[in-house]
Amino acid sequence: MVNNKLTVKYLIIGNSAGGIGAVEAIRDIDKTGSIAMISDEPYPTYSRPLISEYLAEKRPIDKISFRPADFYKVNNIQIISGNKVETLDVEKHTAELADGRQIAWEKLLLATGGVPIVPPTPGISKRGVFNFITLDDAKLIDQFLNDADGVVVIGGGLIGVSVTEALLKRNARVTVVEMKDSLLNLILDEEVSTMAKEKLQLAGVEVLTSHTVAEISNTSMNRDTVSSVIMDDGRIILCNAVVVAIGVRPRIELARNSGININRGIVVNRQMETSHPCIYACGDAAESYDFINGDYRLSPIWPNAYMGGRIAGFNMAGIHNEYQGGTSMNSLNYFGLRIASAGTVNPPDNSYEVLKESKGSNYRKVVIKDGVIVGMILTGNTEKAGIYINLMRNKINVEEFKYVLVTEDFGLASIPEELWLPQLSLPSSAEDYSIITAEEPEEILAGE
Amino acid sequence: MKRVYIKEEVCIGCGLCEVYCQLQHSQSKDLVKAFNRETPQPLPRVEVERNGPVSLSLRCQQCLDTPCIYACLTGALSRDTSTGIVNIDEEKCIGCGTCALACPFGAIKQDYERGKAIKCDLCQDEEIPACVANCPNEALVLIEIEEELLNSKPAMISR
Ligand SMILES: Cc1cc2nc3c(=O)[nH]c(=O)nc-3n(C[C@H](O)[C@H](O)[C@H](O)COP(=O)(O)OP(=O)(O)OC[C@H]3O[C@@H](n4cnc5c(N)ncnc54)[C@H](O)[C@@H]3O)c2cc1C
Ligand code: SF4
Ligand code: SF4
Numbered sequence: 001m002v003n004n005k006l007t008v009k010y011l012i013i014g015n016s017a018g019g020i021g022a023v024e025a026i027r028d029i030d031k032t033g034s035i036a037m038i039s040d041e042p043y044p045t046y047s048r049p050l051i052s053e054y055l056a057e058k059r060p061i062d063k064i065s066f067r068p069a070d071f072y073k074v075n076n077i078q079i080i081s082g083n084k085v086e087t088l089d090v091e092k093h094t095a096e097l098a099d100g101r102q103i104a105w106e107k108l109l110l111a112t113g114g115v116p117i118v119p120p121t122p123g124i125s126k127r128g129v130f131n132f133i134t135l136d137d138a139k140l141i142d143q144f145l146n147d148a149d150g151v152v153v154i155g156g157g158l159i160g161v162s163v164t165e166a167l168l169k170r171n172a173r174v175t176v177v178e179m180k181d182s183l184l185n186l187i188l189d190e191e192v193s194t195m196a197k198e199k200l201q202l203a204g205v206e207v208l209t210s211h212t213v214a215e216i217s218n219t220s221m222n223r224d225t226v227s228s229v230i231m232d233d234g235r236i237i238l239c240n241a242v243v244v245a246i247g248v249r250p251r252i253e254l255a256r257n258s259g260i261n262i263n264r265g266i267v268v269n270r271q272m273e274t275s276h277p278c279i280y281a282c283g284d285a286a287e288s289y290d291f292i293n294g295d296y297r298l299s300p301i302w303p304n305a306y307m308g309g310r311i312a313g314f315n316m317a318g319i320h321n322e323y324q325g326g327t328s329m330n331s332l333n334y335f336g337l338r339i340a341s342a343g344t345v346n347p348p349d350n351s352y353e354v355l356k357e358s359k360g361s362n363y364r365k366v367v368i369k370d371g372v373i374v375g376m377i378l379t380g381n382t383e384k385a386g387i388y389i390n391l392m393r394n395k396i397n398v399e400e401f402k403y404v405l406v407t408e409d410f411g412l413a414s415i416p417e418e419l420w421l422p423q424l425s426l427p428s429s430a431e432d433y434s435i436i437t438a439e440e441p442e443e444i445l446a447g448e
Numbered sequence: 449m450k451r452v453y454i455k456e457e458v459c460i461g462c463g464l465c466e467v468y469c470q471l472q473h474s475q476s477k478d479l480v481k482a483f484n485r486e487t488p489q490p491l492p493r494v495e496v497e498r499n500g501p502v503s504l505s506l507r508c509q510q511c512l513d514t515p516c517i518y519a520c521l522t523g524a525l526s527r528d529t530s531t532g533i534v535n536i537d538e539e540k541c542i543g544c545g546t547c548a549l550a551c552p553f554g555a556i557k558q559d560y561e562r563g564k565a566i567k568c569d570l571c572q573d574e575e576i577p578a579c580v581a582n583c584p585n586e587a588l589v590l591i592e593i594e595e596e597l598l599n600s601k602p603a604m605i606s607r
């Protein structure tokens with residue numbers, strides 16, 4: 001294998017949300033252009049958020065795969081797994097892999113995702129300290145964990161809560177440590193964050209907010225293995241393992257080393273193109289357009305990675321396409337609490353208007369600026385979340401009907417007809433279609 | 449491709465489409481059992497929304513450009529290219545609701561009991577979907593249309 005040189009039209013680095021979004025778009029347009037996908041993870045594409053299901057219930061790899069097993073074959077994609085792209089030559093249009101292979105490409109996508117943020121806490125490299133970003137991370141925890149183990153989770157964000165739920169299902173005793181004063185503080189407001197905290201506590205999780213872990217230590221004989229953490233206030237929490245779940249930062253070393261513009265992430269335009277022609281980027285690695293803030297920023301969520309990849313794919317295949325933009329949006333279902341949130345949920349100043357209503361388990365909040373919704377949170381029934389997000393995306397002025405937005409039974413019928421009726425009504429030109437009617441209307445009878 | 453459209457002006461909000469959808473998606477296909485005795489309880493995939501004089505029988509429009517599929521975290525959603533129907537693979541779905549963030553109509557529902565997303569499947573093999581067949585007012589219309597003639601954008605008309 002080593003030393004043979006491969007030449008492809010499209011080279012995709014990263015075989016996850018962004019990479020798959022791109023190749024699916026490319027194949028919509030270009031059925032034959034050669035594609036190679038490379039991932040340093042030794043698996044076919046899998047759903048990263050599902051690593052928690054793997055840890056919780058050992059959901060097998062074929063049940064967390066993101067696409068069917070024959071995906072690469074059907075789409076005629078050469079997949080190179082368990083191999084890393086070490087260097088890029090953006091002038092010569094080549095990439096070099098860890099095993100020495102060279103790949104020449106015409107169009108390149110950097111869908112390289114993120115790497116875990118690891119704080120410089122003393123003791124962080126002890127045995128028993130884990131990340132929770134990849135399937136291999138989940139496997140390592142799975143192998144290490146014993147029944148009734150104590151685990152300290154550092155970070156009360158999305159990944160921290162996700163691993164906490166999985167650990168509880170494995171009968172671990174979990175302590176979550178969050179530096180800020182509330183859980184999931186990037187995507188929730190105080191009210192809903194408190195609900196989430198209560199749910200976790202009810203499930204037996206100890207939640208320590210406004211605190212950090214000062215040191216990961218060991219009180220036992222085995223000096224290399226974690227056995228406790230020392231908190232910033234001196235408290236000692238005994239534990240068998242620590243999961244660092246602070247988040248990810250963009251994986252940008254390839255871009256940086258080859259002179260591609262980077263800021264916090266790889267800089268791209270609305271076509272998902274980097275500062276170098278023929279090189280595109282998307283997903284957790286890139287700073288993509290945000291339709292709420294009107295700027296380019298990191299938005300490390302799955303749907304945005306897929307969509308950014310999709311737009312990149314179209315442009316790589318020669319079809320001009322612009323990313324409509326994403327924004328932070330999440331739908332959570334942890335510990336029996338359903339939450340949907342999007343955009344700016346905690347207004348930074350009083351130029352925003354906040355409407356909220358709470359009825360039983362249904363909390364509804366919208367944040368409005370200049371007549372347009374810029375943020376929302378729902379709990380309980382979250383089925384209609386997409387309507388709000390679509391109003392946000394299309395910058396619909398909601399001034400006239402804003403009070404219905406926080407009603408419990410909000411739906412399409414609550415907003416002006418012209419916003420939805422044309423989409424749900426028969427196409428305008430009657431020659432375009434035929435109406436199907438039953439020969440004889442069927443009678444379905446009640447009971448027997 | 450088959451599509452169901454609504455004639456909102458003649459919908460009286462009676463809710464029979466919901467009833468027959470629930471029946472169609474039950475195990476027993478028996479009204480009394482489907483509503484009172486089946487576990488897990490079958491659920492309708494169509495929903496009648498009412499707001500004063502407006503009543504609307506809402507279901508998935510089986511969009512051509514499918515934001516729900518692009519958003520799905522697990523690969524549970526896919527589009528059958530021959531029928532144009534957007535399907536949920538229940539083995540994969542974790543009921544996270546991320547797809548619902550993307551659907552502009554709010555047409556994806558959740559089966560909380562089973563922890564799965566559910567949506568209109570145009571009654572798959574039935575020639576006429578149950579809602580259309582049983583609407584007493586002919587407020588629902590089933591049509592056959594070439595894919596190319598479909599409106600590809602699911603988004604709301606803006607502004
Ligand atoms: C536990 C957990 C739960 C999550 N839950 C949610 C959720 O509920 N909702 C949500 O929207 N998002 C969630 N996310 C975030 C979501 O998974 C990411 O936003 C998404 O995976 C980003 O996709 P991506 O394609 O940009 O990158 P990644 O998924 O990070 O994939 C990048 C791939 O590229 C490979 N790669 C990188 N550099 C190289 C190289 N030089 N050579 C070879 N291969 C390389 C990496 O190994 C990796 O496989 C969660 C994440 C985690 C970890
Ligand atoms: S976006 Fe909504 S209406 Fe369109 S296919 Fe998906 S579920 Fe159906
Ligand atoms: S609820 Fe199911 S179909 Fe919807 S995004 Fe989650 S896994 Fe996919």
